[in-house]
Amino acid sequence: MRNSIVITFVLLAACASAPKTEQKTFMPKGNPLVTDNFTADPAPLVHDGTLYLYVGHDEYYPGQDSAGGGQEFNITEWLCYSTEDMKTWTDHGAVLAPTDFSWGTGEAWASQVVENNGKFYYYVTAMAGEPYNSRLVGVAVSDSPTGPFVDALGKPLVSDDMTPNGPRGWWNDIDPTVLIDAEGTPWMSWGNGTCFIVKLKPNMIELDGPIEILRMPGFIEGPWLSRHGELYYLDFASRGEGRETISYATAPSMEGPWTYRGRLTGMAENSFTIHPGIVEFKGLDYLFYHNAALILDNIQGAIGRRSVCVDYLYYLPDGRMAWVEQTKAGITVPPKTAAEVAQIQSQVPKFEEVIVEKVSLYFMNQLKERQ
16 A cells, blocks of 8 residues: 555656646747748637637648649648737647538638637538538537637538528538627628628527628628627628739628728738738737748748738728738837828728628529529
């Protein structure tokens, strides 16, 4: 017995004295923000004085540059970074993978984490196996912003049979964004070529009513819901001159009506895609996005090798967003003054605002059948 006690004591002492694995920290020198991984589709979350940034991990593979049909992308996991001051960042590594879902087979696309009542809900796009064989929206949940996250449903939250959309239907359901409105109602928007929107139940893992469509001008993919003051914002990747830009719409409530307000920023350097992630943190507003300017291990950025960036975001007195200049310095320089923001905005061409029509899936399907 005495020997057993001694051995137990030694083991406990050894465990107590074992060094803890330290998480890597880094200080970005501008854009791109992360320089030791290709990263894409930034999704910021502020919780308890810390900003968490969730990204897809773009990964190179031989033959990637000649691939097509979506195979240019090779994202097998989602990464997380955090900061308390926007200067020093902590790398938390991979916090979720498509294969963490019972139905997931790979291809991790855009995602977002939302906190509600002490739980963290991770809304993702991932490729699904039988019987779906398409990209779907799923949701995982955790008690911590850095996981571990577990599948909350055991099945997709949104699948193809719920959003028929003609020949593009097999990858209709990508890029979910979720916002809890001032009344406490969660809303989700997503889509590829079609901007879907729906209420969620208070449990955050079930739809609460019919899926509707916002006929958003120029909408391609990557919507992002946010709120500033009394207005709600829907930013999204939009049709540019050969590559995507970011445009946005505003509404007095999530019910609408939504008004298309034009472009927020231009095309990303060297990247066909761009993806907005907007957040207010410690009194300043930020636009996260990605380009493909990073060269990593002598491998040039490309359509499937992107790099997350961040620049300041400014709101005008009438609620519009000021044009965002994509910069190399990013937020390593002080934010602009109101006069400097006004000067930028004065150079942006005037745009006629458009009221966005909201229709049902049934209406869109009937319209397609008549065409």
